[in-house]
Amino acid sequence: MKVHSNxxxxxxxPVLISVAFSAILPLMTIVNYSVQDIxxxxxxxxxxxxxxxxxxxxxxxxxxxxRQLVFSLAVLAIQIPLGIAIALAMPAAGWRxxxxxxxxxxxxxxxxxxxxxxxxxxxxxxIGLLGRVLNRFISYNYTQxxxxxxxxxxxxxxxxxxxxxxxxxxxxxxxxxxxYYQAARIDGASRWAVFRYIELPxxxxxxxxxxxxxxxxxxxxxxxxxxxxxGGPGNxxxxxxxxxxxxxxxxxxxxxxxxxxxxxxxxxxxxCFVLYNFMRQIGTNERKETAP
Numbered sequence: 001m002k003v004h005s006n007x008x009x010x011x012x013x014p015v016l017i018s019v020a021f022s023a024i025l026p027l028m029t030i031v032n033y034s035v036q037d038i039x040x041x042x043x044x045x046x047x048x049x050x051x052x053x054x055x056x057x058x059x060x061x062x063x064x065x066x067r068q069l070v071f072s073l074a075v076l077a078i079q080i081p082l083g084i085a086i087a088l089a090m091p092a093a094g095w096r097x098x099x100x101x102x103x104x105x106x107x108x109x110x111x112x113x114x115x116x117x118x119x120x121x122x123x124x125x126x127i128g129l130l131g132r133v134l135n136r137f138i139s140y141n142y143t144q145x146x147x148x149x150x151x152x153x154x155x156x157x158x159x160x161x162x163x164x165x166x167x168x169x170x171x172x173x174x175x176x177x178x179x180y181y182q183a184a185r186i187d188g189a190s191r192w193a194v195f196r197y198i199e200l201p202x203x204x205x206x207x208x209x210x211x212x213x214x215x216x217x218x219x220x221x222x223x224x225x226x227x228x229x230x231g232g233p234g235n236x237x238x239x240x241x242x243x244x245x246x247x248x249x250x251x252x253x254x255x256x257x258x259x260x261x262x263x264x265x266x267x268x269x270x271x272c273f274v275l276y277n278f279m280r281q282i283g284t285n286e287r288k289e290t291a292p
Contacts, residue, residue, distance in 0.1 A: 033258035051259035061260065063235060064243040065267070068219060071154065071239065075218040076211060078158055083165025083210065084203070088195070090170055101170075104163045116227025119156045123228075142229065146236030149229045153237050156224055161217065165210045172206035173199060208279040212272055219268055240264055 034052070037045040055061060086104070091097040110118070123142050125131035134140035142152040180198045189197075222241035225231060231238035238246075244264060248257035 030258045030261050033254050034262055036255060038254045047255065051255045052263070055256055055260045055263055060235075061240075061243065064238055064240050067150075067235075067238070068240045071150075071221070072215055072218040074154055075157055075161075075214055078154075079162045079165050079214055080207065080210060082158070083162050084169050084207075086162070086166040087169035087173055088199075090166070092174070101167070104166055107160050107163050110160070112223035113227055115156065115160050116224040119152065119224075120228050123152050144233055146233055149233055149236045153221075153225045153228060156228065157218060157221065160224070161214060165214065168206050168210045169203060172203045176202045204279070204282075208276065211275055211279060215275060216268060216272060219271070240267075 035046060035048055037047050037050075090100050090104075107115075122128045122130045123140075125135050125141060131140060131142075139145075140148055142148045176199065180202075181194065184194045184198060220241055221239055222245070225237040225239060226242060229237045231242045241264075244257060244260055247253050247260060
């Protein structure tokens with residue numbers, strides 16, 4: 001008779017306690033605030049779903065959501081293919097591979113607020129290299145032109161986070177057994193065929209992680225545009241996280257801000273669920289096509 005021991009749960013218990021204090025309890029507090037009108041430290045009035053109705057009818061929220069979706073989709077459309085291309089071009093071994101990995105990882109080591117400050121200086125037309133070069137050919141001013149501001153934030157995010165996608169793809173490529181490449185050489189497969197039928201399918205799990213990480217992170221972007229443009233000019237770079245901060249901190253509307261936090265969380269959850277199932281469906285279809 002096999003004896004089962006539950007002592008292993010003792011090792012998991014600290015993690016569960018940490019998650020409870022860092023995630024579950026704050027979430028319950030937000031849910032509590034979202035259905036009440038906070039009149040004072042000890043005065044609260046139950047309002048039900050009133051704050052949710054108010055948030056969902058908010059035109060500024062709809063605008064921020066539209067800007068956020070366009071930004072996140074642009075991030076995925078650029079960073080995922082670019083990360084794959086960089087990973088394919090990187091050396092497979094030797095000191096060149098080590099040097100490339102170190103240089104590629106450097107942007108990931110810079111804090112978010114410092115990244116915003118770097119690009120704030122970099123994009124200035126008087127002392128910034130990017131601003132001075134661009135103004136020789138086109139009119140560029142990210143502090144006054146909404147399009148320039150939005151594109152600058154997008155370029156900032158590409159520079160900061162594409163290395164993460166490249167490193168994930170590089171690790172996935174290095175994990176592919178050499179037998180697949182030997183078989184492809186014997187069959188006379190082209191470089192595109194090797195990528196299409198060997199590398200890309202083997203990267204499916206890695207790409208799923210990369211897509212989910214980059215979508216969630218870009219959908220919650222706050223520090224970089226706040227430091228770079230302050231959400232302006234106008235509302236050009238005011239994304240959902242900044243809109244939430246304005247509600248909670250700027251206007252101190254705790255009830256609507258709490259309701260919006262829950263809506264924000266559900267939006268991210270739904271989109272991640274859709275993206276995850278979409279990536280899985282693509283993998284399933286490809287396996288059916290390649291099955292004998």
